[in-house]
Amino acid sequence: MKKNDNVIVLTLGCSKNVVDSEKLIGMLSANGFTLTEDIRKAKTCIINTCGFIKPAVEENLQVVLDVVNRKIQGELERVIVSGCMVERFKESLINEFPEVDLFVGVESAEQIVRFLKPDDDFRINLIGGRQLLTPNHYAYLKISEGCNRECSFCAIPKIRGLLRSKPIEELLDETKKLSEKGVKELIIISQDTSSYGVDLYGKPMLIPLLEELTKVEGIEWIRLMYLYPAGLPEGLIEFVQNEPKMCKYFDIPLQHISDRILKSMRRGTTKKRTIELIEKIRTKIPNAVIRTTLIVGYPGETEQEFKELMQFISDYELDRVGVFTYFREDGTYAFPLGDTVPEDIKNLRREEILKLQSQISLRKNNALVGKKLKVLIDEKKNGVFAGRTEFDAPEVDNLVYVRAQKHKVRVGDFVEAIIARAKHYDLYGEVC
Numbered sequence: 001m002k003k004n005d006n007v008i009v010l011t012l013g014c015s016k017n018v019v020d021s022e023k024l025i026g027m028l029s030a031n032g033f034t035l036t037e038d039i040r041k042a043k044t045c046i047i048n049t050c051g052f053i054k055p056a057v058e059e060n061l062q063v064v065l066d067v068v069n070r071k072i073q074g075e076l077e078r079v080i081v082s083g084c085m086v087e088r089f090k091e092s093l094i095n096e097f098p099e100v101d102l103f104v105g106v107e108s109a110e111q112i113v114r115f116l117k118p119d120d121d122f123r124i125n126l127i128g129g130r131q132l133l134t135p136n137h138y139a140y141l142k143i144s145e146g147c148n149r150e151c152s153f154c155a156i157p158k159i160r161g162l163l164r165s166k167p168i169e170e171l172l173d174e175t176k177k178l179s180e181k182g183v184k185e186l187i188i189i190s191q192d193t194s195s196y197g198v199d200l201y202g203k204p205m206l207i208p209l210l211e212e213l214t215k216v217e218g219i220e221w222i223r224l225m226y227l228y229p230a231g232l233p234e235g236l237i238e239f240v241q242n243e244p245k246m247c248k249y250f251d252i253p254l255q256h257i258s259d260r261i262l263k264s265m266r267r268g269t270t271k272k273r274t275i276e277l278i279e280k281i282r283t284k285i286p287n288a289v290i291r292t293t294l295i296v297g298y299p300g301e302t303e304q305e306f307k308e309l310m311q312f313i314s315d316y317e318l319d320r321v322g323v324f325t326y327f328r329e330d331g332t333y334a335f336p337l338g339d340t341v342p343e344d345i346k347n348l349r350r351e352e353i354l355k356l357q358s359q360i361s362l363r364k365n366n367a368l369v370g371k372k373l374k375v376l377i378d379e380k381k382n383g384v385f386a387g388r389t390e391f392d393a394p395e396v397d398n399l400v401y402v403r404a405q406k407h408k409v410r411v412g413d414f415v416e417a418i419i420a421r422a423k424h425y426d427l428y429g430e431v432c
């Protein structure tokens with residue numbers, strides 16, 4: 001192996017890509033490569049890409065171009081491009097970037113390592129060999145790959161393939177290893193968490209999986225993300241209600257509320273059933289937080305249908321809301337519908353929802369002033385600790401800024417904090 005074989009891995013896109021990169025980095029280290037976070041020190045650069053929607057693709061192409069230019073200037077010896085963008089556009093990427101040494105799709109860690117060390121013996125280092133890119137006290141657990149659903153706007157099934165659930169034993173092993181590394185919060189991710197197990201076991205197996213994961217010592221919080229609304233496993237809400245380690249947190253992407261649009265989106269649910277689900281969660285677990293994502297500007301979305309969505313948000317006051325404008329993506333079922341809502345209208349609608357939601361969020365945060373909350377400390381900035389409650393996922397939800405005058409607090413600690421002040425998306429408090 002050549003002396004300076006520093007490798008840098010650039011991870012773009014979602015938390016599922018983060019897990020893929022963590023496995024790749026673990027395998028590179030196990031095979032003797034040195035990882036660097038400084039591209040000037042690297043000889044090999046691997047870009048793990050996202051290819052989900054147009055703006056992400058444009059951003060990723062820019063990163064590839066920058067890195068290829070570094071190679072042309074002799075700063076890098078090898079460039080490898082992997083991930084979702086390659087799954088979608090491999091042929092055109094090969095033509096556009098002949099300087100790139102290897103293009104590989106998703107889940108390609110072994111292929112990449114074998115390419116970088118063709119002669120040397122290869123060490124597999126699978127289970128637990130992840131090198132976390134998140135702070136050591138929380139980690140994502142990707143329980144399956146791919147998706148069997150056919151949401152009309154979505155290209156992911158074409159990128160990541162059909163649903164492939166990972167065996168419970170394998171996930172349990174991975175979780176034990178993560179706990180040994182100091183992980184306290186386990187964030188369950190996939191494309192469609194509700195469907196876990198239907199491929200491998202012929203029936204939904206999310207609850208049996210969670211029953212095993214909650215037994216792992218050291219894991220104190222388990223958070224569920226990407227729950228498909230029309231397929232929530234029977235008994236899941238009650239399981240979350242009764243299991244102390246389960247965060248009272250439901251990330252359920254709803255996308256819209258109008259029955260005509262939900263039908264066109266092939267979401268397999270209705271306004272009535274969506275409202276029933278929200279009410280059931282709130283009845284069983286009154287303090288539960290519901291996060292969702294919505295799409296505005298879907299082909300044919302009328303002003304009336306948008307108003308219906310606004311009314312729904314206003315009436316049901318979801319706790320955390322992300323809003324995307326619709327992107328017409330090649331190869332999706334919605335592609336033939338065209339892109340009928342003008343961009344400025346899409347952006348206006350997105351702004352209107354965010355404005356309404358910020359008022360809802362402020363009201364809910366103000367109601368927490370004076371309350372004592374359990375906070376997991378993620379980082380320390382300028383003497384102030386920033387953390388999250390069980391009601392907030394990393395990167396996307398609210399932060400809690402806490403001062404710890406008299407207490408010794410470290411990153412990764414759980415603390416009790418009294419909330420003194422609130423803003424739209426952040427809370428401020430004191431460790432008690």
Ligand code: SF4
Nearest residue numbers: 147149151154156191
């Ligand atoms: S559930 Fe729908 S939106 Fe999510 S990855 Fe599958 S097809 Fe795409």
